[in-house]
Amino acid sequence: MPMIDLYVTEGLLAEPQVVARRLAEIVMGVEQVPDIPMFRKNTAAFVHELPSGAIRNVDGDHDHVRIQVLTNAGALDRAKQIVVVEQLTEAVAKAAGDPTLVDRTWVLLTEAAEGGWGLWGHAHTNDELVGAARAEIAKLGGA
Numbered sequence: 001m002p003m004i005d006l007y008v009t010e011g012l013l014a015e016p017q018v019v020a021r022r023l024a025e026i027v028m029g030v031e032q033v034p035d036i037p038m039f040r041k042n043t044a045a046f047v048h049e050l051p052s053g054a055i056r057n058v059d060g061d062h063d064h065v066r067i068q069v070l071t072n073a074g075a076l077d078r079a080k081q082i083v084v085v086e087q088l089t090e091a092v093a094k095a096a097g098d099p100t101l102v103d104r105t106w107v108l109l110t111e112a113a114e115g116g117w118g119l120w121g122h123a124h125t126n127d128e129l130v131g132a133a134r135a136e137i138a139k140l141g142g143a
Helices: 016-031 078-096 099-104 126-139
Strands: 004-010 044-050 065-071 103-109 117-119 121-124
Touching: 004 016, 004 078, 016 044, 016 065, 016 078, 065 078, 078 099, 078 103, 099 103, 117 126, 121 126
Parallel strands: 004 044, 065 103
Antiparallel strands: 004 065, 117 121
């Protein structure tokens, strides 16, 4: 149930809401979690449109994108890390209509500490999240 933060310069994306949904779909798909409401309702992307000039590298370039993905501990093994970075980068470049943006997109993969995934007003451990998912699947009839 990752949270994705996308930081772009204002106006880079014609339809930020479409991009947000696409990024959430990508991460959920790469994680290979069950397609249940618990995951669908709690996998989200937030688009942060920053004013012109708010992004700069050491050389003063301002045409970069930053994507930060926060997952629970161990959600992405090395193979999934590689795939999710590639797919997120390509999705943003496509949405911006600029294939060269892949060279200027930074992706940060971070994990919440064990017990540090807050959902439904509770700080969950990974085991608790797995248990909640299994309970939901059982209620849905083994979906």
